[in-house]
Amino acid sequence: MGRPPCCDKTRVKRGPWSQEEDAILRSFVQRFGNAGNWIALPQKAGLKRCGKSCRLRWLNYLRPELRHGGFTDEEENLILSLYGELGSKWSVIASRLPGRTDNDVKNYWNTKLKKRYLASTREAGRPPTSPPAAPHSGDDSTAAADSHQAQEDESLLPLTPPALTDLDTAAFVDTGAAVVDDDMLLFKSEQLYAELVGLVEKQSQTGPSTGGDEASTAATTPSSSSSGTTSSCPTDLLYYQ
């Protein structure tokens, strides 16, 4: 028996994200965080996307603190140095580069730095790499050290969305990414959000269940404890099509 798919690939959209999807996801995450559960987020946000895809899109592209654009010489040198030290621990390397993602670093390495690195190691007359063994090598000591390092680094650059109290001030800060063109999309996402809140309030007022109150409070305390994750946001009501 094979591993079950993380989501129904016949019912989720794949491929490049549209501006509208970006706006919806950005708005939703900035309001609610990941609602406690990335898998359930797309349904709650009204996106026909796999949860993993939403997470990746947010982490690699939509986070406001991200830096887009070319790498500086300092960053290049740091990557080269860290690669020699750590190997392909892209998340660890990226954590040393504020505003960069592991995917960014990895892509940059594969397209630019790898050649330079191999050339330099050849010139130095040594084997191409002496980085630590790959994660699957079974070297638990280095793996554990790396894991620990990663935890330390994550504390320096949190990857999870900020709390809503921060988001309220951080939300819709100009990320430099086509904000003017996105105005209409952001406006639309705001409308969607308003509709969402309205539905939640309506449900909490008229609904017989206990979920309504949780959902409405979720609008103000999105990143609360992990318990009640699936009820921290309204479900089932939000398939905007």
Added chain:
DNA sequence: AATGTCAGCAACCGCAAGTAT
């Protein structure tokens, strides 16, 4: 101008680790 090749990047896949029940 048309075609082929390459580079850059976004996104997907599948595994492992972590966490909750």
Added chain:
DNA sequence: GATACTTGCGGTTGCTGACAT
């Protein structure tokens, strides 16, 4: 402790635009 579920990560693929022929 076992199981199920979610998240994080690294490897890889595929699309697109730039450049060369």
